[in-house]
Each structure stands twice: as C-alpha cells, then as structure tokens.
Amino acid sequence: MNKQKITICILAALALLIILAGCGRDSVKTSTSSSRLHMDTVVRITASARSESEAERAIEAGFTKIKSIEKLMDRHNPSSALSKINSNSGSWVQSDRDIIEAIETSKQFSRQTGGAFDISIAPVIDLWAGAAEKGQKPSPEKLSMAKSLVDYRKIKTDRRKGRVKLAESGMKLDLGAIAKGYALDRAKEAMKKAGAAGGLINAGGDILCFGKNASAGGWKIGVRSPEANGQNDIECILEINSGAIATSGDYLRFYEIEGIKTSHIINASTGKGSLLFKSATVFADNAADADALATSLSLLGRDQGLKLIESIEGAECFAIASKGEERIKSSGWDKLILQRYSQEEH
Secondary structure, X not given: OOOOOOOOOOOOOOEEEOOOOOOOEOOEOEEEEEEEEEOOEEEEEEEEEOOHHHHHHHHHHHHHHHHHXXXXXXXXXXXXXXXXXXXXXXXXXXXXXXXXXXXXXXXXXXXXXXXXXXXXXXXXXXXXXXXXXXXXXXXXXXXXXXXXXXXXXXXXXXXXOOEEEEOOOOOOOOOOOOHHHHHHHHHHHHHHHOOOOEEEEEEOOEXXXXXXXXXXXXXXXXXXXXXXXXXXXXXXXXXEOOEEEEEEOOOOOEEEEOOEEEEOOEOOOOOOEOOXXXXXXXXXXXXXXXXXXHHXXXXXXXXXXXXXXXXXXXXXXXXXXXXXXXXXXXOOHHHHXXXXXXXXXX
C-alpha cells in the first residue's frame, strides 16, 4: 500500500548572508568562519578576533553552546529536558535554567499577543503532522480535542526550585518558535567569553550579529524575496552593528495535504495554519525576541502585528502579505536598509 509521506518543504534560506571585504579594524586582525549541522539547518558562525586561533576558539564555544541548547529543547529526542516535561504533564519536573528561561520568555509573548503565540501548541502540531503523513485532513473532533490542550496559562514555572509543570494531563510544549533564537543568544555570550571581538551566527532564517567585524562598517545582511529563484533575488541589504533578524513564512516550511498547502505556523484559536504572510522578517535586540516576534507577526496579521512590533523598543519588521503581496513595514525599518532592490531589477 502506498503511504503518502509528510511534505515539509524548506524551499530556501530566509536570509542571505553577505559579508563585504574591507580594511582591517582596530583590535580585529582576522575573521574566520565554520559551518555545521544543528537544529535541522546549516549553522554558520563567523568570529572576528585578534588572532585566528582566538577566532577559532570563539567559534568552537559558540557551536558547543548551540549543541547543548539543542539537546535540551528538542522535544523529539526522548532524553531531552523538554521531552521529560512533556512526558510528565500534570506533575512538577526538575529542569534546566535555560529551559525555564525560554518558557518564561515565551509566556511573556503569549501575554503580549493575547495567546496567539503559545508554546503549548504541540498537540495541534502533532495532529497536523500525522494528518499529512496519512494524506487526510484532521477531523473537526480531533482538532477540537487537540486545541483543548493548548493554554499557556497552564504552564507553571518555579525558578527558585528549578522546575516546570504542565497543569493538565496531555499537554505538550514545542519550543520551535523560540529555541533557535535562544540558542543564538547563548552562543553569542559563549563567543564573547572566548575572546571574540565580534561575530555573526547564521542559522537558516535566524541571524545574530555583534561587535566588530574584519571589514569596514557594520554587518551586511541581505533579506531574500519569497519568490527568490537565485542568490541575487533579494529585497534589500541591511547594515547592522548589533542585533538579530528572524524570518517566518509559509514558503519555507509547510504541510501539503490533498494537494493543499498548510502553513506550519499554527493559529492556536483556529487550530489551522496561518496564511496571512508569505514571509515576515523581524529585527530585534536579541535573537530569541526576533524569533518569537516573527512567529507572532505571522499569527497576528497586519494591524495587530504592526502594533505589537511598534510597542517593543528596538524592534522593526518587514512582511509580504499572501494576498496581493503588499509590502508591510514598521516605522523604523527603512533606517536599517543599506541598499534596496526593486522587483524590476530581479
């Protein structure tokens, strides 16, 4: 019997990393890069330092931290800290400081979005994944049952005792909307402790940069168009001294059931994929915030999404609507742009 497989397509990296050559800067003598596979994507770390050996130590420190966060927050790994929380719903579970911090940060965004962003969405995600594997949409009854287990207010944390509790049996957490960004933030801290004067971490659609690079000016990052068919299909080039960028979009990853594309970004209230934007890119001071805000923007849509971004100091956004392909941006987005590309130039 033929069994239809899950079609989860990653069509292209959200952002194209561009580092322009230039003159050396004070205290930065060299810039070194390395790539490895982590968090279901290729992660590339660039470190600037006074020597090549120091840059290499910083890169290794960054990868070590990313690997440790990945092991903690991968819910599909039965031995991970997150899996232990999920498999013991209804009870307090001793957990790692990083897990607790990521959960508390996630709950903050849940409150800010009125519950649109909710890491307890895992039962609904699993339902859609199983439906895609069978090639059949989930029944309304099963969807309703899965949705009943989604409620960020039932996620309890006790920072002093280092423990987490999912108040209702059957609840599960999925940190996919914040884990990658959180890992990049922790990798940055590790790199700086190891001697990096600056660095850039590119993990697919999540990019973080800090400090000095070996070229003149800030870090140059190109944001690609969802319609990109080649490396030069970019919307604009940003110049950033420090901060993070994350992009969410239904063109990057989705389920396909009965020939119909369904976004992997699930709306907690409807239990269905959000199809409001082809892509939503957010700049923020740190990668965890950028990661969570990109998902939040995708779920909230134009008006509520822009209101959220404008309310957070330092945050900016650019999104392309699914219908009509309207370009939507926050009030300060253009200040980040070094060079813009029109559609006619593609």
